Amino acid sequence: MREDQPDSTLPRRQLGRALRDAREGAGFTLEQAAREMEMSKTSVIRIEKGHNDKVKLRDVEAFGRVYDLSERRIEELKALAQQLATRSWWQANRHLLPPGFKTYLGLESGASQLFVYQPLIVAGLLQTADYARVIEQPYLPTDTPEDLERRVAVRLRRTAILTRQRNPITAEFILHENVLHTIVGSRTIMAAQCRHMADMSTRPNITLRILPFSAGFPADGNPVLPYVILDFPEGGRGFYTEPPVVYAEATIGSMFFEEIADVKRYHGIHQSLLSATLEEQAARDLLRQVARRYEQ
Template identity: 40%
Template sequence: MTSDEGADPSTLPRRQLGRFLREHREAIGLSLAKAAALAELSQAALQRIETARTKKIRALDVRGLCELYEVTGDETLRALDLAEQAKVTSWYTAFAGLYSDPTFNMYVELETVTQKMVIYNEIVPGLLQTPDYARALISAFYKDHDDEDIARRLDLRVRRQATVTRRAAPVELEVLLHESALHRQIGSPQTMSAQLHHLAELSKRPNVSLLIHPFTSGCAHGLLHGAFMILNFGQDAKGTASEPPLVYFEGAGKPDLYLENPADIRRYTEIASEVRTAALDEARSRELLRKAARSFTA
């Protein structure tokens, strides 16, 4: 086994490329052995690509696999871009450009395979937004886009929420919401009232923990750290992590950023722990949400 396939750690681009190729192979019903033979690769080589255990990835092979799997032109470009990034070992990854479109948003894809998420934010996270609240945010950010594009982005955001509300294995979601989100008006007063009541109801779900971080708690870790998400992907049958955890920062006009360094994961886990300790408990958080909701319709 070479260093590329052993000591060299997997990275987010390698894992995403492997997942992309595996899902497209399975979608057309090809076995690993059959796909490897048709692509003129060894089965071991294709397996290493799919499991992110190599950075020796040739663009020629990726293009051939995409043709074999009947992947569209835009998706092929995406796979080739991942293949180029997969050659580099880095503790952080920035995605923009091709990945800023809702169809190819990297975070949205990761969200579908995440088992546990810890979110700190100062606005209501997308997974918990009502359609009216989401529409107000999307329309303000994409104010130069047409109604059809706004509707497409809104539809995707609403459909993503099934990861929280589905009956089968919903994501375990912990939301640490700064109190400012309860008072920063997004849309109309009625929109805000409905949104806050919606949060209070969602917080009753067994897979959702929603804690309000009050103004009186100051700054966790002594800094204004801004919004972040910690994504955990669960464990395999042997009890080891299926994939390394990630810290995600939404770019808001800039490239989205992903951190994989264990020191960074540890740092933001500690920040989340400090916020959690300083936050109101679930009952008082729910009470504050309902009180703030009433204030918008008083």
């Protein structure tokens, strides 16, 4: 799989959305569609929500016939269904990843823009190998040292979306100043991590801002947990642009927010945080200053 090719998570969501729109455009209820397709209502819902890793081409064609779609549109949908067989680059290590994060990786690899806030640790896409190795401590009883290294490798492989030559993703990171002063591993690791972030922030597709301690809680006075807002490229081949999604992390799990109102609220939160951050050059200077302190 090429570095600039999206994972199958995005095509299956696009296919599901296209089939749902076709059903509603044809005036079919979920129950009617399920009856015509001779499948359960739950199966139709799973396909429309993009939950199925694989959708049979004959089912896609049958949906098209039921909804009276044109031959060209049916072929477009079948081509989209064929993309679902694309093997994810992290597939070999899927057993080491939480289910929600596997879905996130698929969306991240197909996104065009990210807005990231991390108040606790360095955002995954900006982590060095040594920092990631400390963060990725074994969390399953069956974990081996090899499993740990595989998870670190997955973290590092993700960064290709920022550095690839063709269509690198645009990313805006906001890190709380607390992240710079929380020692992960050792002072040596932290020094290298801060310098790495400063260097990455010089790339034209990356913006890195620091929310200082003095800013307090700029988002209406409330603490904010880590999140990522994902925007997607414009739809091709007659498909709609995939709506933005928010991936929010908590202590023992994560959630996806897809409702327009929820995504809009997160964008508002992001703007509130951004307005209180240090400017880009000031943030870069602070990173290098903190790195020098760790090196002393």
